[in-house]
Ligand SMILES: Nc1ncnc2c1ncn2[C@@H]1O[C@H](COP(=O)(O)OP(=O)(O)OP(=O)(O)O)[C@@H](O)[C@H]1O
């Protein structure tokens with residue numbers, strides 16, 4: 604549905620997007636993850652035909668971003684970083700205006716409006732002037748304008764920015780419910796957002812892709828060792844040495860403090876040391892309080908990939 608090939612965007616000396624290639628299948632939700640200045644917004648602006656690329660190509664539903672910008676704008680729903688609201692209009696006036704602009708037939712305006720009011724929870728504010736709405740409600744109106752023409756493809760630049768926790772969950776659910784029928788690209792800094800919403804994750808840093816996978820694949824690729832977190836009541840060097848002797852254990856990190864004694868045991872990927880570890884600690888009478896397999900969060904993966912890129916770790 605979306606094919607991107609060697610896309611590059613330069614602003615003078617700054618390379619905002621550097622030779623980006625990826626594709627998104629029909630009905631897929633792609634999460635675009637990266638730190639500030641990574642090039643997320645720039646890529647989205649290129650794909651929605653608001654900024655021309657310096658080089659490279661991209662097609663959206665078979666349309667070329669350079670030659671068919673008019674068609675692309677009609678089949679796309681785009682939520683820019685700052686929603687493009689006319690602040691002197693009411694939410695209803697504005698959404699009807701966008702519907703007209705996007706070529707929604709007049710006979711369908713009513714149902715299109717009702718649909719986005721319900722989906723984005725706008726019932727209470729629909730007849731209020733946009734200038735008087737809170738940031739979160741303006742964001743909801745921004746999402747509503749992206750959805751008003753039931754677009755095949757949705758490009759959402761930080762869709763949950765400025766929303767309250769309840770609304771964040773609702774918008775995530777809404778985005779998830781769009782999968783299948785709609786193809787979605789969303790950008791975010793919020794790591795759980797992509798784990799909860801997206802089938803595919805692209806992590807970009809300084810304009811380049813550093814990882815492109817499903818969440819599970821990303822975790823699997825980055826996890827080179829098994830980690831087990833152990834909390835014990837009493838700790839000493841003796842127990843650390845004994846743990847080191849367990850078959851398959853590669854490294855032991857101690858995090859002892861006045862309040863708690865935690866040991867992180869790293870072992871070979873295909874070697875589960877938990878049973879032996881538990882037995883040994885119990886036999887040593889150290890008081891086993893907790894033993895847990897540690898799964899790397901997306902946050903860890905993200906930091907790992909980005910710091911690796913910068914050459915500060917590994
Ligand atoms: N119009 C512009 N002129 C000059 N430089 C720009 C312009 N737009 C973006 N940049 C630069 O391109 C780089 C990528 O910016 P972009 O806005 O795409 O990042 P982002 O990943 O969306 O970041 P954020 O998470 O902060 O929104 C940055 O270094 C930015 O300063």
Ligand SMILES: [Mg+2]
Nearest residue numbers: 643644645684
């Ligand atoms: Mg941005």
